[in-house]
Each structure stands twice: as C-alpha cells, then as structure tokens.
Amino acid sequence: MNPPDKPNLPDLRISYEIGSLDEADAPSDPLELFRRWIEDALEHQLPEPNAMTLATIGLDGMPTSRTVLLKGLDDRGFHFFSNYQSRKGQELAQNPRASITFLWATRQRQVNVRGMVWKLPQQEAETYFSSRPRNHQVGAWASTQSAEIPNRSWLEERAAAVEAEYEPATAIPCPPHWGGYALLPDEIEFWQGRRSRLHDRLRYTRELERWTIQRLAP
Numbered sequence: 419m420n421p422p423d424k425p426n427l428p429d430l431r432i433s434y435e436i437g438s439l440d441e442a443d444a445p446s447d448p449l450e451l452f453r454r455w456i457e458d459a460l461e462h463q464l465p466e467p468n469a470m471t472l473a474t475i476g477l478d479g480m481p482t483s484r485t486v487l488l489k490g491l492d493d494r495g496f497h498f499f500s501n502y503q504s505r506k507g508q509e510l511a512q513n514p515r516a517s518i519t520f521l522w523a524t525r526q527r528q529v530n531v532r533g534m535v536w537k538l539p540q541q542e543a544e545t546y547f548s549s550r551p552r553n554h555q556v557g558a559w560a561s562t563q564s565a566e567i568p569n570r571s572w573l574e575e576r577a578a579a580v581e582a583e584y585e586p587a588t589a590i591p592c593p594p595h596w597g598g599y600a601l602l603p604d605e606i607e608f609w610q611g612r613r614s615r616l617h618d619r620l621r622y623t624r625e626l627e628r629w630t631i632q633r634l635a636p
C-alpha cells in the first residue's frame with residue numbers, strides 16, 4: 419500500500435497569538451509561574467485543567483504514558499493518586515524517573531516537568547481517600563487496575579460485593595494498594611504559543627535549591 423502523499427486529516431492549523439512569556443515575567447520560583455498558569459486555566463473554565471500526562475519508563479525500557487489528575491502541589495512537588503499495583507505503580511517502583519505534561523490548548527500553553535517520583539505518606543492517602551465520593555472509593559477496591567479482566571460484569575460484580583461489605587453508614591477504608599505520589603521537579607519548561615511558530619519556551623533547571631532559567635528555541 420502506498421503511503422498517502424499528505425496526512426489524511428483536515429487542515430487543523432491555528433495561529434497562536436493570545437499570549438507571550440518573557441524572562442521579565444518569569445519569577446525565580448517556577449512553581450509560582452505554574453500556579454499562575456493553572457489559576458488562569460481555572461479562570462478560563464477549561465475542562466479538567468489539572469489533567470496531566472504522566473510518562474514513566476516501562477519494565478522493558480519503553481516509555482508508557484497515561485492521564486492522571488494533579489491533586490496537590492507543594493515543596494515535595496506535583497501530587498497524584500493511583501493504584502500502587504497498576505502498571506504505572508510497578509514501573510515507578512522499578513524506576514522513579516518520570517515526566518508530566520499539562521496541555522491547556524485554548525490558552526496555547528504547555529508545561530513539561532521532569533523529576534523523581536516519591537510515595538506520599540499513607541496517612542495523606544487515607545485523608546484524601548476519605549474525602550472521595552463513595553462510589554470512587556468502591557471503585558478503588560473493586561478495580562485491579564491495569565490487570566486483564568474477563569469482562570465488564572466481573573468488575574461490576576466486584577463493585578457490588580464491596581458495596582455489600584460496607585453498610586452505607588460505615589466508612590470505606592483506603593485500600594493498602596492505593597495511595598499518593600509526588601513528582602519532585604528537576605526541570606520545568608513553560609511553553610507559550612506565538613505567531614509564526616516562534617513560540618516562547620522557558621526552561622527552569624534545579625541545581626540543589628537554586629533554579630536557573632534558559633530560553634529554548636521553539
């Protein structure tokens with residue numbers, strides 16, 4: 419079969435013209451800039467502005483990626499919650515190096531973060547788990563995340579069994595295989611789309627406790 423002579427998608431090109439990112443606007447702490455950008459995404463009512471693509475290194479050395487939700491940000495880095503026995507959990511246990519990417523498409527912005535991932539204390543997982551809607555708590559017990567399962571009914575029966583185990587008035591405990599992670603950034607790159615594909619890219623790199631800023635070619 420001959421390859422098509424042009425991509426078989428309509429022309430989706432747009433011009434990026436709504437913002438800019440100047441060194442003069444870049445605070446010395448990249449987390450401050452990240453907070454400004456996520457607040458901007460919230461103000462513009464972007465759907466799930468805390469969704470981020472988490473890339474890990476597979477057990478076979480191949481990268482894998484998936485979306486997770488940012489649930490906290492502090493000196494320990496970017497927090498998310500998941501199943502420790504999932505594919506990502508197994509990969510992080512073997513190799514804690516990871517990256518995350520935020521795309522706020524209508525704001526013409528991307529943020530890329532690289533660093534090491536650490537588990538959050540189980541106490542924090544329990545506190546957060548207890549704040550989740552009950553059906554999400556049930557799901558965390560019912561799902562053997564990332565494992566092959568026979569069919570949809572198998573999953574729904576497991577969820578029904580978890581619900582039957584706990585009286586409605588009884589709190590559902592946090593599963594031992596479920597918890598939080600924090601990605602401690604070594605590098606954070608802010609990308610702002612600009613006219614003529616001459617985008618702004620500022621990369622912060624951490625050396626010990628100091629951040630340095632470099633401008634990258636788009």
Ligand SMILES: Cc1cc2nc3c(=O)[nH]c(=O)nc-3n(C[C@H](O)[C@H](O)[C@H](O)COP(=O)(O)O)c2cc1C
Nearest residue numbers: 469484485486487498499500501504505506507564
């Ligand atoms: C918008 C969105 C948000 C998600 N948030 C999470 C999350 O916070 N934690 C999680 O474990 N999975 C989340 N998922 C599901 C993951 O993308 C993924 O399917 C799951 O974690 C299993 O990934 P793994 O097999 O690579 O471990 C989310 C998916 C989407 C599309």
